[in-house]
Amino acid sequence: MDKSLPASTGPASRGPRVRYILVIILAALLALPPMVNDYQLFVANTMLVYCLVAVGLNMVLGYLGQLAFASAAFFGIGAYVAGLSMVHLGLGSLPAILAAAVCGGLAGALVGLPALRVRGYYLAIITLAFGELMRWLYVHADGVTFGSGGFNMPGIALFGSELSGTGKYYLFLAVVVIGVGASALLLHSRYGRAFVAVRNNEAAADSLGIAVNRTKIIAFAWSGLITALAGALYAILNGRVSPDTFGISQMLMHFVIVMIGGLGSLAGSVIGAVLLTGLPELLRNFPGLEEIVFSLLLIVVLFFMPKGVGGFLSSRLPWMRERLYREGRGNA
Amino acid sequence: MLEVHHLTVRFSGLTAVDDLSFSVQRGEVFTLMGPNGAGKTTAFNAIGGFIPATQGSVAFKGKPISGLRPAQIAALGIRRTFQNNGILREMSVLENVLTGLELDTPSSFWGCVTGWPASTRAERNATARARAMLDKMGIADLAERPAGDLSFGQQRLVEIARAMVAGAELIMLDEPAVGLSPGDRLHLGQSLRELAAEGVAILLVEHVQDLVMAVSDQVLVLNYGKKIAQCSPEEVRNNKDVLEVYLGHA
Numbered sequence: 001m002d003k004s005l006p007a008s009t010g011p012a013s014r015g016p017r018v019r020y021i022l023v024i025i026l027a028a029l030l031a032l033p034p035m036v037n038d039y040q041l042f043v044a045n046t047m048l049v050y051c052l053v054a055v056g057l058n059m060v061l062g063y064l065g066q067l068a069f070a071s072a073a074f075f076g077i078g079a080y081v082a083g084l085s086m087v088h089l090g091l092g093s094l095p096a097i098l099a100a101a102v103c104g105g106l107a108g109a110l111v112g113l114p115a116l117r118v119r120g121y122y123l124a125i126i127t128l129a130f131g132e133l134m135r136w137l138y139v140h141a142d143g144v145t146f147g148s149g150g151f152n153m154p155g156i157a158l159f160g161s162e163l164s165g166t167g168k169y170y171l172f173l174a175v176v177v178i179g180v181g182a183s184a185l186l187l188h189s190r191y192g193r194a195f196v197a198v199r200n201n202e203a204a205a206d207s208l209g210i211a212v213n214r215t216k217i218i219a220f221a222w223s224g225l226i227t228a229l230a231g232a233l234y235a236i237l238n239g240r241v242s243p244d245t246f247g248i249s250q251m252l253m254h255f256v257i258v259m260i261g262g263l264g265s266l267a268g269s270v271i272g273a274v275l276l277t278g279l280p281e282l283l284r285n286f287p288g289l290e291e292i293v294f295s296l297l298l299i300v301v302l303f304f305m306p307k308g309v310g311g312f313l314s315s316r317l318p319w320m321r322e323r324l325y326r327e328g329r330g331n332a
Numbered sequence: 333m334l335e336v337h338h339l340t341v342r343f344s345g346l347t348a349v350d351d352l353s354f355s356v357q358r359g360e361v362f363t364l365m366g367p368n369g370a371g372k373t374t375a376f377n378a379i380g381g382f383i384p385a386t387q388g389s390v391a392f393k394g395k396p397i398s399g400l401r402p403a404q405i406a407a408l409g410i411r412r413t414f415q416n417n418g419i420l421r422e423m424s425v426l427e428n429v430l431t432g433l434e435l436d437t438p439s440s441f442w443g444c445v446t447g448w449p450a451s452t453r454a455e456r457n458a459t460a461r462a463r464a465m466l467d468k469m470g471i472a473d474l475a476e477r478p479a480g481d482l483s484f485g486q487q488r489l490v491e492i493a494r495a496m497v498a499g500a501e502l503i504m505l506d507e508p509a510v511g512l513s514p515g516d517r518l519h520l521g522q523s524l525r526e527l528a529a530e531g532v533a534i535l536l537v538e539h540v541q542d543l544v545m546a547v548s549d550q551v552l553v554l555n556y557g558k559k560i561a562q563c564s565p566e567e568v569r570n571n572k573d574v575l576e577v578y579l580g581h582a
C-alpha cells in the first residue's frame with residue numbers, strides 16, 4: 001500500500017487547541033459590552049445575527065451542496081413571525097423567537113420539497129421565487145403584516161424587565177452560541193455526514209442506507225430554523241420589520257458572506273459574517289471609497305482564496321480543518 | 333440467502349441481462365465473470381435496486397426485494413461497492429467508513445443537536461467500530477486523510493471497508509481489485525475469505541483472475557447477458573464455452 005503521503009493532522013489532533021481558542025473567543029465576547037459604545041455594540045449584534053444567517057445558508061449551499069437561495073425568505077419569516085407574534089399575540093421575546101425558529105424550520109422543510117425533484121439552476125430559481133412570494137405576502141396580507149409600510153417591534157423584555165443594548169447583546173450571544181453550537185453538533189453527527197454524502201455521491205449514499213430525500217428535507221429544515229432565528233434577532237435589533245428588507249439584495253448579502261467565508265465551513269461562516277458586516281462599518285470613514293474598496297476586497301479574496309477565508313485558513317493551519325470539509329468549489 | 337430468479341433487464345431494444353438465475357448461500361463467495369458488456373454490473377444494479385428489473389425476481393433471506401429502493405435494500409443487510417468508485421471524496425477516510433454505519437448508529441436528530449449523552453455514546457461507538465475496520469483493512473493510518481487525496485487502490489479499500497463495517501449479511505463488490513497492487517489484492521482476498529468464514533455471503537464481480545480463483549466458491553460466467561457456465565473456479569478454467577468467450581477458441 002502506498003503510504004508515502006503523511007497522515008493528516010485532522011480532527012483527532014485539533015480538539016484541545018480549538019477548544020482553548022473557542023473559550024478565549026467566548027470570554028472576549030462576554031467581556032465586550034463595557035469596552036464599546038452603543039454604536040459598536042449595535043455592529044457586534046449585527047455580526048452575531050449574520051453569523052447565524054451564514055451558518056443556516058451554508059447548511060444547504062455548502063454542506064448539502066444544493067443551489068438554493070431561500071435564505072432571505074427564511075430570514076424574513078423569522079422576523080415577521082417573531083414580530084407579529086409579539087404584536088398580535090402578545091408573546092414575550094423568548095417564545096416569539098422560538099415561534100420564529102419553528103416556523104422557519106417548517107418553511108425550510110417545505111422549500112426542501114422541490115429539491116427532491118430538481119437541482120442546480122432550476123432549484124435556485126424556485127427558491128428565489130419562494131422568497132419573492134413571501135415578500136408579496138408581507139405586502140398584500142396587510143391585515144396581519146401591516147403591508148408595505150411594515151411595523152415597529154414592541155419593547156423587548158426578558159423575565160419582566162426591558163432589555164437594554166447590553167441585555168440584547170447577551171441575549172443574541174446566547175442564541176448564536178446555541179444555534180452555532182447545535183449546528184456544529186449536528187454536522188459532526190451521522191446527519192452531517194449524510195448531508196455531505198448526499199452532496200458527494202447520491203447513489204453511494206443511497207446504497208449505504210442514507211435516506212436521500214429525508215436527508216435533504218432535514219438539511220433544509222435546519223437551515224430554515226437557524227436563519228429564521230437570525231431573522232427574529234434582526235427584528236429585535238432594528239426594532240422594525242418591513243418587506244423591503246428581505247429581497248434579493250438581502251439574499252445576495254447572505255450568499256456573499258458564505259462565499260467569502262467558505263462553502264462547507266462553520267468557522268468560515270462566522271468569519272465571513274464578521275468580515276462582511278464589520279468592513280462596511282470600518283469603511284464608512286472613507287466616503288466615496290466605501291463601495292470601491294469593498295468590491296475590490298471581495299474580488300481579491302475570491303481570487304486568491306477560492307475556498308473562502310475558512311478554506312484558506314484550513315489549508316494553512318491543519319488544526320483548523322473541519323471534519324466535513326469541502327474540497328472543491330462551485331459544484332453546489 | 334440471495335435468490336435471483338429469471339432476472340431480465342432490457343434497455344429499449346437491448347437485453348442486458350437475459351433470464352439470469354442463481355443463488356448465493358451464507359458464507360459463500362460467488363463471483364460473476366464475463367467480458368466487458370456481458371451484463372455483470374447491470375445485474376448488480378438490478379439486484380441492488382438501482383435499476384428496475386424488466387422481468388424476474390430477487391429475494392433476500394426469503395423476502396422479495398425487487399422494487400425496493402437501494403436504501404431499503406441496505407437496511408435489510410446488503411451492502412455494495414461501485415465499479416466507478418463510490419468514494420465520498422470530500423470526507424475523510426474515517427468519515428467515509430462512518431457513513432457505512434448510518435443505519436447502525438442509533439442517534440436521534442434532537443439527541444445529536446443537543447449533544448445528548450446517548451447520541452454522543454452512539455457516535456463514539458460508531459467511531460470505534462469504524463477505526464477497528466480500518467485497522468482490519470490495514471489502512472488505519474489513513475483515517476484522517478481526505479478520501480479524495482488517496483490513490484485509486486486506497487480508495488477501493490476504503491469503499492470495501494465502508495461496505496463491510498456494518499456487519500452486512502451480503503456484500504456485493506463490483507470489481508474491487510481494480511487499481512490494487514498485487515500485495516493489496518492478496519490482502520483483499522484474505523479479508524474476503526475471513527468474512528465468508530464469519531458467515532457473510534459475498535457476491536463479486538471481478539476480472540482479476542488470480543483473485544477470482546483464490547477466493548471464489550462458485551463462478552458464474554455471463555456473455556451477452558446470458559449465463560454460459562456456473563461451476564467451481566477449477567472447472568471454469570477448463571470450461572470450453574468460457575475459453576471460447578475469453579480466448580476465441582476452446
